[in-house]
Amino acid sequence: MIPILSPFTGRVVPLEEVPDPVFAERMLGEGIAVEPDEGIAVAPLKGxxxxxxxxxxxxxxxxxxxxxxxxxxxxxxxxxxGEGFVRLAQEGDWMEAGQPIARFDMERIRAAGFSLLSPVIMPELPAGYRVFPTKAHAVRAGQDPLLYVVREQG
Known part of the structure; x- marks a missing residue:
């Protein structure tokens, strides 16, 4: 079992409740969403x-x-x-789980009329793997697992 840590601190929301069909209908893959309490996103795993x-x-x-x-x-x-977003890492960087990647201005996003609900997706999941969401209602960035990836025995 591989834990995928939450990139955000906040409230957990099932993917089907995300008001965007691309995410809610899992067109990009399995996952879950978080309603962030803080304006920072961290690496959900080492890589x-x-x-x-x-x-x-x-x-x-x-x-x-x-x-x-x-x-x-x-x-x-x-x-x-890009307005309201600050990069704390660059494409190609090696990241440790929990390392900050971006800051975002929550008030700027809300003032522009956008939702802060943030999907975390497992795209291109290899065959034989399944994703299970956390049963927690709230998570802490870089500390609490948000998803678990399991390789099926076969």
């Missing part, structure tokens, strides 16, 4: 920062075992064009 969107609102980390985690800060926040 390489393989994607960091130019707008600063989304990033992906690939662990040493090849598992990828996509973190999206808020919904539709790409439209802010």
């Amino acid at each position: 390489r920062l393989v994607v960091f969107h130019s707008a600063g609102h989304a990033f992906a980390i690939e662990g040493e075992d090849g598992l990828k985690v996509l973190v999206h800060i808020g919904l539709d926040t790409v439209h802010l064009r």
